[in-house]
Amino acid sequence: MAPLVSAVSRTADPFVRTGKRPTLAVWKFASCDGCQLTLLDCEDELLAVAGQLDVAYFLEASSATAAGPYDVSLVEGSITTTHDAKRIREIREMSGKLVTIGACATAGGIQALRNFAGPDGGPDVTAYAAAVYAHPEILDALPTSTPISEHVFVDFELRGCPIDKRQLLEVVSATLAGRKPQIPSYSLCLECKRSGAVCVMVAHGQPCLGPATQAGCGALCPNFSRGCYGCFGPHEGPNMPALGDRFAELGVDADGWLRALRTYNAYAGPFRKEADHVERTRS
Amino acid sequence: MLQPPADGRFAPPPAVAAPDLDPMRTVPFRVAGLHVDNEDTFTLELTPPHGYQFAPFKPGQFNMLYVFGVGEVPISISGDPDRPGVLVHTTREVGAVTRAMRGLRIGDAIGVRGPFGSSWPVEAAEGRDVVLIAGGIGLPPLRPALYHVLARRERYGRVMLLYGARTPEDMMFPDELAKWRAMFDLEVHVTVDRATGNWRGNVGVVTPIVKRAPIDPRRTVAMICGPEIMIRFACQELARRGVSPQDTYVSLERNMKCAVGLCGHCQVGGHLVCRDGPVLSYDQVERLLDVGEV
Amino acid sequence: MAVRRLEAAALDALFGALRRRGYTLVGPTLHDGAIVYDELTGTAELPIGWTEVQDAGHYRLARRDDDARFGYTVGPYAWKRHLHPPALRLWRAERDAEGGFELLDEPHDPPKVAFIGVRPCDVAAIAIQDRVFTGGAHVDPDYQARRERAFIVAVNCTEPGGTCFCASMGTGPEARDGYDLALTEIIAPARNGQRAEPSYLLEVGSERGEQLLAELGGRPARGDEVADGERRLAEAAGRMGRALDTRGLADALRRSLDNSRWDEPAARCLACGNCTLACPTCFCNTVEDTTDLTGAFAERTRRWDSCFTQDLSYIHGGPVRVSLKSRYRQWATHKLGTWQEQFGTSGCVGCGRCITWCPAAIDLTEEVAAIAASAQARASRRQARVAPSPERGTEAGDAAATR
Numbered sequence: 001m002a003p004l005v006s007a008v009s010r011t012a013d014p015f016v017r018t019g020k021r022p023t024l025a026v027w028k029f030a031s032c033d034g035c036q037l038t039l040l041d042c043e044d045e046l047l048a049v050a051g052q053l054d055v056a057y058f059l060e061a062s063s064a065t066a067a068g069p070y071d072v073s074l075v076e077g078s079i080t081t082t083h084d085a086k087r088i089r090e091i092r093e094m095s096g097k098l099v100t101i102g103a104c105a106t107a108g109g110i111q112a113l114r115n116f117a118g119p120d121g122g123p124d125v126t127a128y129a130a131a132v133y134a135h136p137e138i139l140d141a142l143p144t145s146t147p148i149s150e151h152v153f154v155d156f157e158l159r160g161c162p163i164d165k166r167q168l169l170e171v172v173s174a175t176l177a178g179r180k181p182q183i184p185s186y187s188l189c190l191e192c193k194r195s196g197a198v199c200v201m202v203a204h205g206q207p208c209l210g211p212a213t214q215a216g217c218g219a220l221c222p223n224f225s226r227g228c229y230g231c232f233g234p235h236e237g238p239n240m241p242a243l244g245d246r247f248a249e250l251g252v253d254a255d256g257w258l259r260a261l262r263t264y265n266a267y268a269g270p271f272r273k274e275a276d277h278v279e280r281t282r283s
Numbered sequence: 284m285l286q287p288p289a290d291g292r293f294a295p296p297p298a299v300a301a302p303d304l305d306p307m308r309t310v311p312f313r314v315a316g317l318h319v320d321n322e323d324t325f326t327l328e329l330t331p332p333h334g335y336q337f338a339p340f341k342p343g344q345f346n347m348l349y350v351f352g353v354g355e356v357p358i359s360i361s362g363d364p365d366r367p368g369v370l371v372h373t374t375r376e377v378g379a380v381t382r383a384m385r386g387l388r389i390g391d392a393i394g395v396r397g398p399f400g401s402s403w404p405v406e407a408a409e410g411r412d413v414v415l416i417a418g419g420i421g422l423p424p425l426r427p428a429l430y431h432v433l434a435r436r437e438r439y440g441r442v443m444l445l446y447g448a449r450t451p452e453d454m455m456f457p458d459e460l461a462k463w464r465a466m467f468d469l470e471v472h473v474t475v476d477r478a479t480g481n482w483r484g485n486v487g488v489v490t491p492i493v494k495r496a497p498i499d500p501r502r503t504v505a506m507i508c509g510p511e512i513m514i515r516f517a518c519q520e521l522a523r524r525g526v527s528p529q530d531t532y533v534s535l536e537r538n539m540k541c542a543v544g545l546c547g548h549c550q551v552g553g554h555l556v557c558r559d560g561p562v563l564s565y566d567q568v569e570r571l572l573d574v575g576e577v
Numbered sequence: 578m579a580v581r582r583l584e585a586a587a588l589d590a591l592f593g594a595l596r597r598r599g600y601t602l603v604g605p606t607l608h609d610g611a612i613v614y615d616e617l618t619g620t621a622e623l624p625i626g627w628t629e630v631q632d633a634g635h636y637r638l639a640r641r642d643d644d645a646r647f648g649y650t651v652g653p654y655a656w657k658r659h660l661h662p663p664a665l666r667l668w669r670a671e672r673d674a675e676g677g678f679e680l681l682d683e684p685h686d687p688p689k690v691a692f693i694g695v696r697p698c699d700v701a702a703i704a705i706q707d708r709v710f711t712g713g714a715h716v717d718p719d720y721q722a723r724r725e726r727a728f729i730v731a732v733n734c735t736e737p738g739g740t741c742f743c744a745s746m747g748t749g750p751e752a753r754d755g756y757d758l759a760l761t762e763i764i765a766p767a768r769n770g771q772r773a774e775p776s777y778l779l780e781v782g783s784e785r786g787e788q789l790l791a792e793l794g795g796r797p798a799r800g801d802e803v804a805d806g807e808r809r810l811a812e813a814a815g816r817m818g819r820a821l822d823t824r825g826l827a828d829a830l831r832r833s834l835d836n837s838r839w840d841e842p843a844a845r846c847l848a849c850g851n852c853t854l855a856c857p858t859c860f861c862n863t864v865e866d867t868t869d870l871t872g873a874f875a876e877r878t879r880r881w882d883s884c885f886t887q888d889l890s891y892i893h894g895g896p897v898r899v900s901l902k903s904r905y906r907q908w909a910t911h912k913l914g915t916w917q918e919q920f921g922t923s924g925c926v927g928c929g930r931c932i933t934w935c936p937a938a939i940d941l942t943e944e945v946a947a948i949a950a951s952a953q954a955r956a957s958r959r960q961a962r963v964a965p966s967p968e969r970g971t972e973a974g975d976a977a978a979t980r
Contacts, residue, residue, distance in 0.1 A: 048870040173870050179353040180379045182865040186850065186886040189936075193854035194663035194881055198611040198653055201936045203636045211849035211936050225609055235848070236887050239901065242845045246634075246937055305685075306715040307667045307864070307877065311677050351670065351678045352868040352875045377893040392677035538891050540864045543715035544919075547861030547882070548889055550911065552831075553918030558713070574834040576903035 022071035022176065024049075025057035027091055029077025029084050030111055030145060034162040035102035036060040036076050045169055052176060068094035072175055078104040078111060078145045085142070085151055092152035097175055100148045101168065103161035103264040107233050110161075112145040112267035121279055147267070156181060161231040161264035164216050184215045185236040188228055192219035200227050207247045209260060212238035212270070233265035240274035254282045306543040309349045309394030310335060314387050315369060320455055324420060325385050326361065329370040329393060337395070339367040341402035342427035343506075343534060343562045347542045348372060349394030353383040357539040359561070360398060361423035363430040370395065373423035373455065399542045401562045403428040404532060408504040411530075412440040414496070416517050418447050418489055418509025422455040424534050424561075425508050429463075436468055440502055443470045447489030447513070450475050451482045472496060489513060493520040500525030506562075508534040515572050518565045528566035535560050535568065552577055580803050583760075583777040583795035588620045588646065591730070591758075594792040595691040600728055603659060604693030605652065610638055612652040614659070617693060624649060631739040631818070631929065634938030644772050647762045650738035651696050651928050655857030657706060659690055660723045661881075667719075667864065669876040678875070685719045691728040695756065697749030698741075698928040700731050702857030704755045708920045709860050728785060731756035735764075735809040739818035740929030742942055746823065748926040750813040757786035761806045778806045819929060821942045822949070823913075827923075829952040830914035830945070834906065838951045842909075842944045843902035845937045850883030852931035852941075853908060858916075858924050861889065884908050909945055 026036055040061060042049060049055075056066035073095035079085050092098055103109050118124035123143040129136035148154055158171050167183055174181035184190070188210040192199070200206040200222050208227030210219070214235040221228050234240075240261075247257050261275040316328030327348075331337050340346075340360050349355040356378070362371025376382050387393060405413075405428050413432055415425050425444075432439055444463060448454045454473070464471040472492050474485035485492060489509070503526050507517050514533045521531050537549035537556040544558035552571040554560055571577045592602055602617045605624055612624050628649045630637045641648050669681045695703070703724075710720035734743070734750035743749030752759050759780045765773035778798055781787045798806075833839075853859040863882040868875045882889055884907050890897035898904045916924030925941075932940050 045870060052870050052872075169870065170867065173868050173872075176870065177352045177868045177872050178379060178383055179866070179868070182867055184886075184888070186883070186888065187848060189847075189849035189851045190854060190881070190883055190886070193654075193851060196613070196654065196658070196663075198609040198613065199636075199851065199934055199936065202634055202934050203610045203653070205635075208936070211847035211851070237848050237901065239845075239847050242937055243847055245845075246847075249938075305667075305718050307879075308680055309668075311679070313677070349866070351672060352866075352872055354866040355864070355877075388676070390676055394678075536892055537897065538889065540862070544713055545710060545715065545717055545860070546863065547884065548863070550884075550907070550915070550919075552910075553915035555919055571834075576898050576900060577834065577907070 021052065021054050022096075023056040023066070023069075024053040025068065025070040025073045025091075025095070026055075026060065027057075027073060027075045027077075028059070029075065029088065029105065029148070030080040031077030031102065031104040031109060033060060033076070035105075035160070038101075038163050038165050038168055039074070042165055042169060049172065053172075069096070070094055071096040072172070073098045075100045075105050075148055076102055078108045078147060079151055080111060080142055080145045081140055082142060083140070088148055088151050097155045098148075098152065099156045099158060099171055099175065100154050101158045101163050103159065103231065103233060104145075105148045106157040106159055106268075107265045108145040108147050108267035110264050110266070113262060115144045115146075115267055116262065116275070116279075121276065145267070156183075158183065159214055159232040160216055164218070167216055186215055187211055187235045187238075188213045188215045188217070188219055188232065191215040191217075192222045195219045195223060197222040198225075200225055201246075201250070205250055207250050207252050207256075207260065209243075212240060212243050229263060230260070230271065231264055233268045234270040238270050240270050241277075244274060244278070254278055258282075306396065306545075307541065309347070309355070309396050310337070311392040312370065312395045314389055314391045314393055317385075317387060317389065319385075320373060321452055324373060324375045324455060326371060326373040326423075327384065327387070327393070328362075329372070329395060330368070331370075331395075337367075337370075338398060340364055340370075340398035340427075342405055342431050343403040343424060344398040344400050345424075345542075345561060346370065346372065346395050346397030346399065347539070348380075348384065349396070350380055350383040350387070351392060351394070354380040355394065355396075356380045357399075357542060357557070359424035359534070361426050364427050365430065365434055373420075373426075375420045396542060399557055401560055403506050403534075403562055404504060405431045408432075409435075409438045410440070411504045412442070412499060412502040414443045414445065414498060414503050414505045416445045416489060416493060416505060416507040416509070418513040418517075419449060419453065420455065421507075421509030421513075421534070422446060425506060426456070428506055433466075433469065441470065441497075441499075442468065443472070443496060443498075445472045445489055445492045445496055447474045447476070447492065447509070450477050450479045452479060470497075488516070490516045490520050493517050494524070498524055498526065500527075503530060505531045506534075507532065511536070511572065518569065522565075528569055529564050531565035532562055533565055533568065534562050580798040580806070581779040581790070581793075581795045582798040582802055583779050583793060585646070585774040585776065587777065587779075587793045587795055588623075590793050591789065592617070592620055592693075594789045595728060598689075600689045600691035602691050602693055605647070605649070607638070611636060612638070612649050613654055614652065614656065614692075614694075620646070623647075623694075628736070629738065631933045632938075633740065633932050633940045634935055636933050642772075643764050643767065643775070645762060645764050645775055647694055647732045647760070648736060648764070650734060650736070650741055651699065651930060653855060653930070653934055655855065655928070655930065656692055656695060656699055656703060657857055657860075659692065660703065660727065661706060661710065661720055661860060661862075663881045665719060665879045667877045667879050669874060672873045672875075685722045687719070687723045687726060689726040689728070690723075691730060693730045694732045695729050695752075696734055696928070697731060697752035698743040698746070698926040699857050700729065700752045700755045701743075701746075701748035701926045702928065703729070705858045705920070705922055705924065705926065706860060708922060709858075712920065729756045729758075729782075731759040731782075733759060733761040733810055735762065735813050737813050737817050738929060740932040740940075741817050741927065742819040742821050742929060743927035744814040744817045745819075745821040745942075746923065746925055746927035751810045752782075754782060756782040758782065758789065761810065763802075763806060763809070778802065819927075819932065819940070819942045821927070821945065823923070826945065826949055827914040827917055829949040830910045832956070833948050833952045834910070836948055836951055836955075838948050839902045839906045841947070842905050842939050843900070845939055846885075846901050846905050847937050848885045848901055848904065849936060850885040851934050851936060852939075853883040853885060854881055855930040855934040856912075857926060857928055857930065858912075859883070863888070884911070909941065909948075912941075913945060
């Protein structure tokens with residue numbers, strides 16, 4: 001679906017100029033709330049956040065809400081129902097800047113596995129619903145879980161499962177200052193090397209999605225001698241077939257490679273395409 | 284033909300920073316003037332803090348301009364090198380930093396580092412014909428060279444400005460263009476990609492103008508600035524007409540972060556555009572531009 | 578300065594002498610399955626009796642059957658980490674009431690660090706980065722301050738590793754200059770099942786180094802001991818795990834920008850940037866301008882960057898080097914070719930890190946040799962076309978050159 005452009009004019013003027021405190025809303029769609037918790041986890045910075053922003057709508061933090069429009073909306077979660085597909089359009093209309101946060105909102109999340117659950121590798125939610133719910137017929141779920149950007153125009157996508165606190169503060173600070181957020185789109189390996197971790201792939205022979213994954217977490221797993229799980233999704237230009245070959249050389253079979261790709265960011269383009277390819281060529 | 288020095292570079296940049304000065308520290312200048320040139324371009328006039336001595340610039344050099352809290356970008360100097368008391372920069376709004384720049388008001392601070400880079404060979408071109416070729420926003424970086432030449436007009440042969448813009452409305456410095464066109468000792472040829480309103484001039488890209496212009500290839504020193512594709516076609520046309528690639532100078536645009544040769548971003552082959560450029564002779568870059576993605 | 582011979586215990590004396598002069602000691606030590614450079618409190622933290630096995634995309638620690646202190650080559654990280662840190666705040670600024678701002682002082686006051694066990698390739702790499710950061714019109718003050726306060730204890734290599742090719746690059750296995758002190762570790766064979774302690778040949782490279790001599794003990798080395806050291810280094814030069822023919826290489830690369838052979842490494846390259854960050858000379862960095870939430874404070878941070886990112890060449894409208902091929906080509910041609918034009922040296926010291934630490938196991942020496950060979954073939958084809966011999970026409974010449 002083509003991105004829809006909001007009716008609210010997105011002013012180029014940084015908020016610091018307007019004198020009034022911008023309003024912030026935090027929205028939840030299909031998700032685990034973990035990314036909203038990251039915002040609450042900004043304990044030391046929350047006072048500063050509250051000082052710079054009117055938190056007008058944030059149910060995770062307060063049941064008191066103020067009506068829109070909002071200058072900045074943070075959106076967590078993916079679109080999995082027709083109701084949510086409608087609601088995100090309304091939120092877009094009410095929002096100056098709309099920033100999606102986390103793998104669910106930016107890539108459909110783990111729940112996007114339903115997008116490949118059908119017998120032909122296509123979308124199917126019925127099998128999952130039957131396995132989980134006593135009365136799946138009461139559900140009104142779309143066959144797919146899709147990122148927010150498939151439904152409305154998104155000003156910035158903040159990756160991660162969950163998102164990184166420092167990155168969240170950077171996006172909020174940058175949005176307030178009217179500048180481009182300093183959020184890298186390159187490989188996790190750059191962060192890993194900067195952090196001084198020893199490459200788990202080269203030194204331990206462990207499969208690691210780092211060379212295909214976007215930086216942002218600070219190379220958490222490699223710093224604990226674990227390969228990267230790809231929580232931040234594909235980087236700006238991953239070479240998935242080449243990484244797949246390397247996984248195979250490290251003893252990972254096609255099933256293992258498929259499982260590595262189909263997690264939190266399974267529906268993100270390069271991961272999805274590679275997994276589709278593996279499935280097609282395997283059978 | 285201009286004789287480049289042995290190291291292959293025409294104009295090695297002067298060491299503008301004292302060795303003990305941190306080249307990454309910006310100096311807060313003040314906005315003394317802001318003019319909107321056309322829909323998406325604007326000109327800033329900047330004055331230094333009280334008592335601050337900044338190095339005079341040469342035509343073609345650039346500064347790193349920093350908007351507090353937003354970021355820093357390289358912008359060429361578009362003002363008169365004979366008036367060094369005020370820095371003039373003309374740019375197009377293309378991103379967050381230039382957008383914020385356009386939002387500045389008189390008296391606001393803006394960080395300045397520079398001037399950096401090589402310059403147009405205006406001194407070496409004395410006694411020769413000077414052909415300036417500009418495309419779109421490529422005119423501002425050439426304007427200081429034109430100012431320099433016009434202020435010493437008797438030292439040059441024919442002087443020509445060939446300028447192409449997308450539409451008549453996109454033309455930079457229209458008032459000055461009109462003034463320049465009226466000068467008897469400056470030939471100005473202008474073209475637009477797309478005629479609008481009551482435009483009666485040339486329509487099309489700048490290359491055919493280069494083809495037709497009354498150029499004496501042996502006497503000509505050409506200076507070209509504009510989109511890279513336009514630079515390539517103009518250079519190829521000049522070469523076809525017999526202008527030596529060593530007498531053809533181009534200003535390249537690349538990503539610059541440090542502007543002093545320490546960050547590696549602006550490499551084009553063996554050239555660090557911030558240090559060895561932005562002005563380079565065509566023979567230095569011809570092959571690199573032809574290959575692409577270099 | 579005559580070569581001196583030291584016992585193993587002299588290393589303790591060296592550590593003590595450096596510490597008394599206010600140096601923090603950084604040297605090789607075991608960490609997470611590799612030998613990295615980290616802060617050392619004593620010689621016991623050296624990887625005594627350890628070595629490593631290195632190959633393309635492969636690194637494993639292994640035990641030695643002796644007690645060598647320096648029986649390995651280079652690890653995942655180069656010394657640039659301590660001279661050109663991965664992230665460095667360049668300045669902070671504060672907004673003032675009059676629409677202006679003021680830069681707050683950011684002192685460049687790094688600690689004195691003694692680098693223990695710098696391999697000859699890395700000594701050469703430091704000299705190369707010196708040219709980049711302090712050799713031009715503009716000097717990086719932070720690098721300069723760290724560099725001036727660094728004391729370099731080089732250790733020559735008698736046992737090159739699987740991806741080493743310093744002999745090809747002319748940087749090793751013996752350090753020629755650029756150090757304060759240089760050691761050659763001499764390992765004697767075990768006797769009666771008893772491991773022998775290593776001994777050392779010591780050379781002095783600076784006045785600072787010479788001032789430590791009195792505290793290190795030892796004696797002047799005998800002629801046969803010096804000859805033994807020289808023999809070991811000469812043999813090491815012949816046992817490099819990799820080799821690269823650098824004759825005419827820069828020129829061949831310059832002529833090979835449009836060579837389709839670049840497609841091969843590009844097909845395997847992950848664009849991860851590991852080679853560039855592991856490389857001891859790669860210096861590319863970016864600056865990030867950020868603000869705090871209040872917008873009252875801004876700062877500029879410099880971070881290691883890589884020519885494998887799209888952002889490195891980004892100008893409005895998009896990156897200049899879009900394809901992976903163009904980015905791999907940029908790295909290889911810069912390292913072994915255009916570096917010369919920019920800084921007057923090669924950018925490669927033959928340490929092999931880019932080969933070992935490439936998760937896709939791409940071997941620079943192999944790729945570049947193939948490109949050079951291909952350029953050579955093209956050149957002879959061209960020559961054959963220009964001057965076909967009467968016996969062999971152009972077509973035959975072409976075919977011969979392609980084979």
